[in-house]
Amino acid sequence: AQSVTQPDIHITVSEGASLELRCNYSYGATPYLFWYVQSPGQGLQLLLKYFSGDTLVQGIKGFEAEFKRSQSSFNLRKPSVHWSDAAEYFCAVGALNQGGKLIFGQGTELSVKP
Amino acid sequence: NAGVTQTPKFQVLKTGQSMTLQCAQDMNHNSMYWYRQDPGMGLRLIYYSASEGTTDKGEVPNGYNVSRLNKREFSLRLESAAPSQTSVYFCASISDRATYNEQFFGPGTRLTVL
Numbered sequence: 001a002q003s004v005t006q007p008d009i010h011i012t013v014s015e016g017a018s019l020e021l022r023c024n025y026s027y028g029a030t031p032y033l034f035w036y037v038q039s040p041g042q043g044l045q046l047l048l049k050y051f052s053g054d055t056l057v058q059g060i061k062g063f064e065a066e067f068k069r070s071q072s073s074f075n076l077r078k079p080s081v082h083w084s085d086a087a088e089y090f091c092a093v094g095a096l097n098q099g100g101k102l103i104f105g106q107g108t109e110l111s112v113k114p
Numbered sequence: 115n116a117g118v119t120q121t122p123k124f125q126v127l128k129t130g131q132s133m134t135l136q137c138a139q140d141m142n143h144n145s146m147y148w149y150r151q152d153p154g155m156g157l158r159l160i161y162y163s164a165s166e167g168t169t170d171k172g173e174v175p176n177g178y179n180v181s182r183l184n185k186r187e188f189s190l191r192l193e194s195a196a197p198s199q200t201s202v203y204f205c206a207s208i209s210d211r212a213t214y215n216e217q218f219f220g221p222g223t224r225l226t227v228l
Contacts, residue, residue, distance in 0.1 A: 004156070006156075009154070032214060034214075036219075041222075042221060042222075043118075043204060043219040043220055043221045043222055044157075044204065044206075044219040045219075046217060049214065051213070090156055090157070092156075092157075094214055096212060099145070099162065099164050099170075099211050100145045100147065100162070100164070100208040100210075100211030100212075100214060100217075101147070101159055101162060101172065102157070102159070104149075104156035104157040104158070105156050106154055106155060106156045107154075107156050
């Protein structure tokens with residue numbers, strides 16, 4: 001079955017510390033992978049996406065993610081977290097023949113300590 | 115250019131009542147989607163419309179109907195609301211469903227069914 005797992009429901013980091021949010025997927029086809037951020041009461045904003053090629057992708061707001069096919073993972077990273085990064089983060093997977101549909105992970109809520 | 119708009123922003127219904135959630139996009143996108151977001155479950159696809167005049171079921175279609183009124187508008191109807199339909203509903207649109215290009219989410223409709 002196709003699925004996306006975000007093992008961490010909630011993570012707290014100190015401002016200025018590095019961040020890594022985990023995402024694992026199970027998908028039969030070659031996956032397209034996405035990370036979204038959702039601020040409280042808001043819709044989803046695309047941070048970055050991976051389709052093919054270089055396995056390290058850069059996104060907006062200083063985020064990057066690395067696709068590791070052998071581990072079925074697409075972890076999101078940021079070298080130095082800012083207080084404004086506090087939000088919920090969703091990993092999602094799609095594919096070329098999926099008509100634009102997405103399967104989402106459960107989400108990881110990020111809190112930032114001053 | 116307003117992107118994806120949803121109305122209403124909030125709604126409270128009693129069990130058995132009906133209502134229609136409205137979604138419109140002004141980006142001339144072909145494909146539109148309805149997702150629901152529940153705590154700890156991420157977003158799940160309810161229905162989607164690959165192009166004007168077509169609609170298809172997603173992962174959780176039971177209790178819902180949709181109408182792709184024209185290229186701009188894609189509405190979601192609850193004929194007889196149930197407490198299990200308490201959720202936040204997001205509409206999304208995509209310019210190219212093969213490549214997921216120009217993908218945007220609306221701000222959401224928060225629905226409570228008593």
